[in-house]
Each structure stands twice: as structure tokens, then as C-alpha cells.
Amino acid sequence: MTNSTNNSLYIHIPFCEHICPYCDFTKLFYFSKFSKPYLEALFKEIDSYHLKKMETIYIGGGTPTSLSDDEFESLLKKVSNLLKNGGEFTCEANVENLTSQKLSLMARYGVNRLSIGIQSTHDERLSQIGRFQTFEKAREVIQNARDTGFKNINVDLMYGFPGQTLDEVKDDVNNILTLKTEHVSIYSLIVEPGTLFFIKNIHEQNSDESRQFYDTILSLMRDAGYERYEISNFSKPGYESRHNLVYWHNQEYYGVGLGASGYVNGVRYKNTPNLDKYLIGNYVSEKEIVDQKLLREYFLMTHLRLKEGFELEEYQDLFKEDFTQKYQAIIDEYIHENLAQLCDGKFAFTDDGLMVMDRLLIRFF
Numbered sequence: 001m002t003n004s005t006n007n008s009l010y011i012h013i014p015f016c017e018h019i020c021p022y023c024d025f026t027k028l029f030y031f032s033k034f035s036k037p038y039l040e041a042l043f044k045e046i047d048s049y050h051l052k053k054m055e056t057i058y059i060g061g062g063t064p065t066s067l068s069d070d071e072f073e074s075l076l077k078k079v080s081n082l083l084k085n086g087g088e089f090t091c092e093a094n095v096e097n098l099t100s101q102k103l104s105l106m107a108r109y110g111v112n113r114l115s116i117g118i119q120s121t122h123d124e125r126l127s128q129i130g131r132f133q134t135f136e137k138a139r140e141v142i143q144n145a146r147d148t149g150f151k152n153i154n155v156d157l158m159y160g161f162p163g164q165t166l167d168e169v170k171d172d173v174n175n176i177l178t179l180k181t182e183h184v185s186i187y188s189l190i191v192e193p194g195t196l197f198f199i200k201n202i203h204e205q206n207s208d209e210s211r212q213f214y215d216t217i218l219s220l221m222r223d224a225g226y227e228r229y230e231i232s233n234f235s236k237p238g239y240e241s242r243h244n245l246v247y248w249h250n251q252e253y254y255g256v257g258l259g260a261s262g263y264v265n266g267v268r269y270k271n272t273p274n275l276d277k278y279l280i281g282n283y284v285s286e287k288e289i290v291d292q293k294l295l296r297e298y299f300l301m302t303h304l305r306l307k308e309g310f311e312l313e314e315y316q317d318l319f320k321e322d323f324t325q326k327y328q329a330i331i332d333e334y335i336h337e338n339l340a341q342l343c344d345g346k347f348a349f350t351d352d353g354l355m356v357m358d359r360l361l362i363r364f365f
């Protein structure tokens, strides 16, 4: 089942030491009686793809660093052999369990990019959102990572919490900037059905406040020398996430692990979120054959998240139609309203457009 155009691998570790009340990811409480058989099933799934060397590998979760040191080492050992020379190897981590031992293991097995969930720099807010960490601890962990030799670090920040003020958002961004990481992902809180926040009727900020927060975040990050290259992602030049760019360029990738998604040989698939099924090797639960219509929709949905948008020539080659001709009236309207731009043979949404991207996209489908 190898695919010569597929150079990326996502690996999902679903375990967490505690469950955050807003979390909508596939996750489970960490118990060693589950993690050991899970890793066995995961390794079998990885083997089933007969993978060649990958240009990017991303271990996400859940919380990969919630595994015991032995389990974590066995995972890294298994996966590090699959990385090409010069490849990007990212591992997500939480502040609470990114110990010196975990950092050393990552360095030993070739992890060269860390992604650390900080979410807020206010300790009261952190306890409100179920995070057992402090900003001081986050600072310490990042220093340890630097001392271990990591030169490419992302941190995640969230905004739009209930009762959050603009001052708190500014303070969060300014605190995050003091960490001097190469990459920052900033997401707005979205309370999804089924989460504890949703059940308790706790909701994200309204869209007016959100807009004000968004504009402030953009200007603080840009003033500090970061480029917002994707709707929620900022990097210093040359530190864009190579793995995530595979998704945003609508390229294929392997996804393994509980609830993981993948895109292989023209088929998008989703693995089962059911641990019992996963453990007996019933990995894939949904498949979607990407025909030309879907390909076009995915192409637009993914590329238009990027600041650079997409190349009109590439669109023409793939879909045998002229995008600007077909959608001339809509494009003119969006440009007139400063929601989109045509520049250097590319079509892209502006900052204002990205804020309402879903509403804009729908008219191209």
C-alpha cells in the first residue's frame, strides 16, 4: 500500500493524564493496561503500510508525553527509522509531562521540532480550562528544551475564553513573545457539543469580541517579526510547519492511530475512535473516495487557509477551468470588500477574508 507521492506520516497517541473540559479530540485517560496493547496495535498498523522514508513525521494527540518513558522510547525507536535525512520530526508535548528524560529521548531519536501546549499564560485561566500547569513551569520547560538542543519550538495559545478581556489577550501574547519560540499557533476556543464546557453551557466569546482579539493578536505578532502564514499559525521566516503545510497544500499523508485521518492513493480515511476495535486491528472506519468534485473542494478549503492562497495556474491544470473567469463576479465582490486578493498569479483571502472564510468559501462550491 505504498504511495510514491506520499511523504508524511501522522501518528496519534490518544492518552492524556487528565481531560480538558473544552477538548474535542480523540483522547482517553492514560492507563498502562491500555497503552501497552495500544502501542502494539499501532506498530502493526504502521507496518501494514510498508512505509518508505518520510519527509515529515508528526506525533500528536492526546498527549504523546503522557506515555511512560519506556513506552515513549519504544515509539520513538519504531518511528525514527522512518525519517529521511533532513526530514522534519515533530512531537507534541504538554508542559506537565515534558520531563528532562522525555526531552533527552526525543533528542536521541531525532525529534527536531517540539509543539508544546501552553494555551494561556494566566494561571487562574489555566485551572479554569483544566490545565494543571503554570506559565512559570512552561517557561522552565522551554528553557530545558533549549538546553537539550531544540532549535525549532512551537507553542499553542488559545483565546476567546468565557469572560476573557482584551487586556488578558494582549498580556497572553506579550508573555508568549518573551519565550522567543520559532512558531506560535493561536486558536480561538470553539465549544463543541459533547465537551464538558458545552454540557455546562459555557461558551466562547461572541464574534465582535473575537474580532477585536483577532486584530490585536495579528498586530502584536507581526510587530514581533512573525508572519501569519496560515489562519491560526505564525512563524519566524523559514520555520513554517512542513508537516502541516502538507495538509494545507492538499497533499496526501498517512495517518495512523486511534481516530487518526489519512489521505492515501486518492482516498481520505478516518480510523475508528473505538479502542476495542482498534486493538483487534479494525483500524479504518470511514473512507471517502476523492473524486474530481471533492478534490476541488478540498483544494480550495485547504489552500485558502494559507496567506499565500493558491496558484491560478495550478488550479487550471488540475480542474481544467479558469478560476477567475468562472467566479469573476464573486471574486470582484470579494476584492471590492477587501476580503480577497489576486496577486502574482495567486488568489488568496485577506486578513478580513480569513476571519469569515467559511462564509466566503461556500460560494465556490
Ligand code: SF4
Binding pocket: 015, 016, 018, 019, 020, 023, 024, 025, 027, 061, 062, 063, 094, 117
Ligand atoms: S491535553 Fe490536549 S488532547 Fe488531552 S484532553 Fe487536554 S486538550 Fe484534549
